Amino acid sequence: SGQPSGISDLRLIVRNNENDIHTLGDLASGKKKLVPIHTSDARYTVIDNYNKKHPGQQINLQPNGEQSAADIFKAVASGEYDAAIYPIGALLALNKALNLNLKASESVGLFPNVYLYKKNADPKLIKAIDNELAALKKDGTLAALSRKWYDEDVYGLPRAENVKVNTDWE
Structure with a gap:
């Protein structure tokens, strides 16, 4: 992902x-x-x-x-x-x-948590999931879930906006 x-x-x-x-x-x-x-x-x-x-x-x-x-x-x-x-x-x-x-x-x-897919996974599905994750982050849903389950907004931590998924393996 x-x-x-x-x-x-x-x-x-x-x-x-x-x-x-x-x-x-x-x-x-x-x-x-x-x-x-x-x-x-x-x-x-x-x-x-x-x-x-x-x-x-x-x-x-x-x-x-x-x-x-x-x-x-x-x-x-x-x-x-x-x-x-x-x-x-x-x-x-x-x-x-x-x-x-x-x-x-x-x-x-x-550090990012990511979904891992099989090599033959449908690229359209991966793109759709990535788009949904981006939307959930943008509208604050992921931050709200983070506060609910982790007692902190991990997306609001210093440098959180710089956390990227390493795709060097692609």
Whole structure:
């Protein structure tokens, strides 16, 4: 798809009493432990790209199998790890329900959520869906849904208007 169906607002998730981790740089310079990330996860790519841009100050990136958001957050809350990188919406949904006492940093990056189609998908269908997504964004429907389900308008975040779908693979 050429239009994002949503925007993921990635944050660093830390314990409430953690006051030294606010940025990816803090995570690297403090030699803090990041919850391992599956190699096929976009979050892995975010950290890997950070490490490539900062060869002298890297985040310890460990690959892992699939984990639920709840398990990731519990690993931070227990002190097993110092931080996780995760979309804020998941923390907002689980933090109170699981009584985890976690908080989130400011945004460390915004990334598009997209529909993926089979290679032989009808181009007219893809274009129609992209047009509808653009219309829903323009009329405020996506922002309203974002506020309802994520407790924030991800489309109104700083730099949200710059979030584009990477189509380098086309």
